[in-house]
Amino acid sequence: MSESNTPGETPTEDMSLDDLREEIRMIDHDIVELIARRTYVADTIAQVKAEQGLPTTDESQEQAVMDRAGANAEKYDVESNLVKAIFRLLIELNKVEQRENR
Numbered sequence: 001m002s003e004s005n006t007p008g009e010t011p012t013e014d015m016s017l018d019d020l021r022e023e024i025r026m027i028d029h030d031i032v033e034l035i036a037r038r039t040y041v042a043d044t045i046a047q048v049k050a051e052q053g054l055p056t057t058d059e060s061q062e063q064a065v066m067d068r069a070g071a072n073a074e075k076y077d078v079e080s081n082l083v084k085a086i087f088r089l090l091i092e093l094n095k096v097e098q099r100e101n102r
C-alpha cells in the first residue's frame, strides 16, 4: 500500500488540484487492493466453513463487522451510515464469492 496522510492531516494548502487528484487516485487504488484482500480471506473462510460443515452466513459475525465499521467511522468523523452501507456491500460480495466456491 502507498503511504498516505492520516485523516485530517492532508496539507491541502500546499497541493494543486492535480496533486489532490493524484492523492485520491492512490487512495482509490489502495481501497480496491484492500477489497481484494478482504475477498481472498473470505475465500479461505469459505473453505474452513465447508470443511466444518458450517453455513456461509454468520449473522452474529456480520453484526460484529457492522458495529466495528460504525465505531471506526465515528472515530474518523465520517458518516457512519454511509460506511455501514459500504460494509453491507462488502459482506454481500463475500457471500456471493463464498457461495460460488462451494
Ligand SMILES: O=C(O)C(=O)C[C@]1(C(=O)O)C=C[C@@H](O)C=C1
Pocket (backbone or CB within 6 Å): 042, 045, 046, 056, 057, 058, 059, 061, 062, 065, 090, 091, 092, 094, 095
Ligand atoms: O466471518 C465470516 O464468517 C465470513 O464469512 C466473512 C463475512 C464478512 O464479509 O465479514 C461474510 C459472511 C458472513 O455472514 C460473516 C462475515
